[in-house]
Amino acid sequence: MPEGHTVHRLAGALTELFSGHRPTITSPQGRFSQGAAKLNGQIALSAEAWGKHFFMPFAPEPTEVTLGEDGPDWLHVHLGLYGSWSFDGDGEFIAVHTIGAPRRRIGEREQLSEGADERRVAEWEPPTPKDTVRVRFAQPHGIADLTGPNQCQVLSGSEVRAVLKRLGPDPLRNNPGDRERFISLVRKRKVPVGQLVMDQAVTAGPGNIYRADCLFRVGISPLRPGNRVSEHRLGLLWDDLVSAMSEGVRDGIILTNPPEYIPLDPIDEQDRRFAVYQRSGRACWRCGNTIAEMAMAGRRLFWCPGCQR
DNA sequence: ACGAAATGTCTAA
DNA sequence: TAGACCTTTCGTT
Numbered sequence A: 001m002p003e004g005h006t007v008h009r010l011a012g013a014l015t016e017l018f019s020g021h022r023p024t025i026t027s028p029q030g031r032f033s034q035g036a037a038k039l040n041g042q043i044a045l046s047a048e049a050w051g052k053h054f055f056m057p058f059a060p061e062p063t064e065v066t067l068g069e070d071g072p073d074w075l076h077v078h079l080g081l082y083g084s085w086s087f088d089g090d091g092e093f094i095a096v097h098t099i100g101a102p103r104r105r106i107g108e109r110e111q112l113s114e115g116a117d118e119r120r121v122a123e124w125e126p127p128t129p130k131d132t133v134r135v136r137f138a139q140p141h142g143i144a145d146l147t148g149p150n151q152c153q154v155l156s157g158s159e160v161r162a163v164l165k166r167l168g169p170d171p172l173r174n175n176p177g178d179r180e181r182f183i184s185l186v187r188k189r190k191v192p193v194g195q196l197v198m199d200q201a202v203t204a205g206p207g208n209i210y211r212a213d214c215l216f217r218v219g220i221s222p223l224r225p226g227n228r229v230s231e232h233r234l235g236l237l238w239d240d241l242v243s244a245m246s247e248g249v250r251d252g253i254i255l256t257n258p259p260e261y262i263p264l265d266p267i268d269e270q271d272r273r274f275a276v277y278q279r280s281g282r283a284c285w286r287c288g289n290t291i292a293e294m295a296m297a298g299r300r301l302f303w304c305p306g307c308q309r
Numbered sequence B: 001a002c003g004a005a006a007t008g009t010c011t012a013a
Numbered sequence C: 001t002a003g004a005c006c007t008t009t010c011g012t013t
Helices: A004-018 A033-039 A091-096 A157-165 A178-187 A208-218 A231-251
Strands: A024-026 A048-050 A053-059 A073-078 A084-089 A133-139 A142-147 A151-155 A292-296 A299-303
Touching: A004 A048, A004 A053, A004 A084, A004 A133, A004 A142, A004 A231, A024 A033, A033 A073, A033 A151, A053 A157, A073 A157, A084 A091, A151 A157, A178 A231, A208 A231, A208 A299
Parallel strands: none
Antiparallel strands: A024 A133, A048 A053, A053 A073, A073 A151, A084 A142, A133 A142, A292 A299
């Protein structure tokens, strides 16, 4: 269950664990057998993320490539609503991609790998994949399993470029000019800004949580038409997406409730994570008004009518 | 056991 | 706007 920060973390993890290797690639489920056969035995190069899209190039020999270059076979994965990768391996493998505690899953709900510390290199055997595993990457020290993706396919460079063409600026790339581009894309439209922040052609990567909480953090009502939000406030919104999502990449979890609003005794752990997301009917941490909820373009939208104008 | 919801996106009507 | 899709998890019978 990924927003862009999860996909960026995954690109880092899969690069560290598999780039430079010739992983064995299979499709236990059988729905990616052709693609797996095409990639199997090639060298995995550095994976990259753009928004929620994951790209990993494969070539016969090690090389440096840029995103969308002609030549390599590009594995393209979109996790959709509930795709996920899980990892298993010996202590050496788990240690490679560990920042802090060893993790079995990259993304939300990251799990500690049981016994990874004690596990001897020689003891590890690849576990039998579940029959829903679309793709398994295997190298001698560990495996990565992909289940439930919305998209998983091998693309040419020009096909990758066609995907990228439909994506707006990614706050986690934050390339020169992206801030201005985001501002102008929003201000061109009279669609509610809450809908535009979810539109991957306007900005690629934010999902329902960052949409709700970043709009709260900068005080913009999601119902306000894009062309009625000032350039200044949209600049602040971009900056907040950049910083909130960067923290998500660093921590592997979304914690968007600003520290000054976290109550000393929250109702429960879950309740302190978000500012407004999934808090409808409860009191706003900042002003005490009741958090509102409505459906917007088929997704649940949460905001504070008191703080957001 | 069963149903609904989930941090997503596409297509058809 | 509704439905389809890919899977897991959590709450309710």
